[in-house]
Amino acid sequence: MTIATIETGQAVPVADATAPQDEARVDLKALYRDTQIDTVLAELDAALIGLKPVKQRIREIAAYLLVDKARRLHGLSSSPPTLHMAFTGNPGTGKTTVALRMASILHRLGYVRKGHLVSVTRDDLVGQYIGHTAPKTKEVLKRAMGGVLFIDEAYYLYRPENEKDYGQEAIEILLQVMENQRDDLVVILAGYGDRMETFFSANPGFRSRITHHIDFPDYDDAELVAITEALAAAEGYRFDETARAALCDYVTARRRRPSFANARSMRNAFDRARLRQAMRLFEADAPVDRDALRTITAAEIRASRVFSD
Amino acid sequence: MSKITQGAFSFLPDLTDQQIAAQIEYALGNGWAVSLEFTDDPHPRHTYWDMWGIPMFDLRDAAGVMGELKACRAAHPDSYIRLSAFDSTRGWETVRLAFLVHRPKQEARYRLERSEGNGRSQRYSMVRA
Numbered sequence: 001m002t003i004a005t006i007e008t009g010q011a012v013p014v015a016d017a018t019a020p021q022d023e024a025r026v027d028l029k030a031l032y033r034d035t036q037i038d039t040v041l042a043e044l045d046a047a048l049i050g051l052k053p054v055k056q057r058i059r060e061i062a063a064y065l066l067v068d069k070a071r072r073l074h075g076l077s078s079s080p081p082t083l084h085m086a087f088t089g090n091p092g093t094g095k096t097t098v099a100l101r102m103a104s105i106l107h108r109l110g111y112v113r114k115g116h117l118v119s120v121t122r123d124d125l126v127g128q129y130i131g132h133t134a135p136k137t138k139e140v141l142k143r144a145m146g147g148v149l150f151i152d153e154a155y156y157l158y159r160p161e162n163e164k165d166y167g168q169e170a171i172e173i174l175l176q177v178m179e180n181q182r183d184d185l186v187v188i189l190a191g192y193g194d195r196m197e198t199f200f201s202a203n204p205g206f207r208s209r210i211t212h213h214i215d216f217p218d219y220d221d222a223e224l225v226a227i228t229e230a231l232a233a234a235e236g237y238r239f240d241e242t243a244r245a246a247l248c249d250y251v252t253a254r255r256r257r258p259s260f261a262n263a264r265s266m267r268n269a270f271d272r273a274r275l276r277q278a279m280r281l282f283e284a285d286a287p288v289d290r291d292a293l294r295t296i297t298a299a300e301i302r303a304s305r306v307f308s309d
Numbered sequence: 310m311s312k313i314t315q316g317a318f319s320f321l322p323d324l325t326d327q328q329i330a331a332q333i334e335y336a337l338g339n340g341w342a343v344s345l346e347f348t349d350d351p352h353p354r355h356t357y358w359d360m361w362g363i364p365m366f367d368l369r370d371a372a373g374v375m376g377e378l379k380a381c382r383a384a385h386p387d388s389y390i391r392l393s394a395f396d397s398t399r400g401w402e403t404v405r406l407a408f409l410v411h412r413p414k415q416e417a418r419y420r421l422e423r424s425e426g427n428g429r430s431q432r433y434s435m436v437r438a
Contacts (some may be wrong), residue, residue, distance in 0.1 A: 114369045135362075142377070146370025184372040 028070060035108050037062050044101055050223040057214050065109045080183045082211050087190040089216025092264030095190045103148040112186055114146035122156040125170040133166040137173045145184050154189035155199035175205045219262050221251045228266045242298035253306045276300040313351050313416055316408040329410055333371035336394035341405055342366045343374050345381050347388040351417055387413040
């Protein structure tokens with residue numbers, strides 16, 4: 001990832017008696033253009049299918065940060081806004097993908113200095129023996145400084161069934177840094193909705209320090225088909241007319257089966273279809289042209305186990 | 310009152326935290342790993358200082374180092390603390406930048422000691438005053 005240099009215009013000392021100029025007007029639209037946030041939001045719209053409420057929330061946060069920046073220029077606010085977030089939603093609804101974009105959005109707005117994303121799970125934070133957890137957690141926090149720390153499946157940090165669990169230690173260090181170094185890093189917790197709810201009720205400290213709860217809805221059938229086609233296009237494949245119809249049937253059937261993971265299931269289905277297509281071309285034992293190499297037919301989709309019962 | 314001078318910037322007034330952070334940003338921007346060391350004996354021949362934790366690899370921002378520096382100062386207020394930036398690039402593999410980031414209130418003092426060797430030759434060494 002390349003790091004663009006940030007213009008340090010927002011680092012103006014605030015709440016200073018000499019600063020306020022009531023007459024001066026800050027042009028929000030100009031500020032908006034300067035941060036190039038619209039290109040990021042447009043990219044977000046184009047790259048991510050569906051996720052309407054999520055995009056709406058990101059827009060709100062972007063507007064909030066922009067206004068906060070304007071308020072700083074007028075010397076109206078002094079403490080940096082709290083931006084720690086919780087992403088909840090079912091598997092495969094795009095939590096990690098959005099977190100990556102969030103890092104770049106916050107960077108463009110000058111809220112985090114570097115705009116990188118450090119993605120960790122329980123294993124990276126919690127140690128194996130006494131005295132192992134604190135250095136490990138601090139190490140991760142140091143790496144995330146100036147960027148975004150993304151904790152996937154955050155509820156695993158807290159294990160109520162084992163009172164000697166070291167997760168509690170990691171939680172305490174995290175809370176301390178989240179409170180005291182708000183301008184150094186942003187923490188995003190992610191996980192499945194119901195389990196995050198129990199996690200938050202067991203750790204009220206987290207709930208009060210996280211202002212933005214974003215819920216990721218499941219995709220509907222049309223969105224999943226669109227996502228699969230986008231995935232295929234990115235890999236240089238396309239579905240023919242019959243395959244597209246088969247794909248619609250596939251989505252409906254797959255949703256009824258256990259362990260349905262939205263976009264992730266569709267990626268796996270696409271990967272298996274690629275295998276079958278390769279096998280078909282190989283067994284046909286005839287010269288192939290460019291079009292044959294990139295086309296996935298209905299046969300490859302219908303061969304799935306999902307249709308077998 | 311004499312000042313111990315070693316490493317970069319040591320003839321300048323002591324760097325402020327903001328200036329130290331800017332130097333760290335420079336080191337991290339070059340891909341160097343920053344580490345902290347401390348000692349109560351800043352003799353020029355005393356090369357191996359105590360390490361404050363392991364070198365900090367994979368850092369992107371100076372805030373992480375500054376946090377460690379704060380902790381080190383709190384734990385060893387009467388020591389010298391040195392920050393060094395290690396370049397692991399093949400062909401370099403060495404410290405590229407090192408400077409003092411903390412001094413004790415009472416600076417260490419050394420004096421020259423003279424002794425007589427074989428054939429009345431004079432030998433000099435620096436000893437703690």
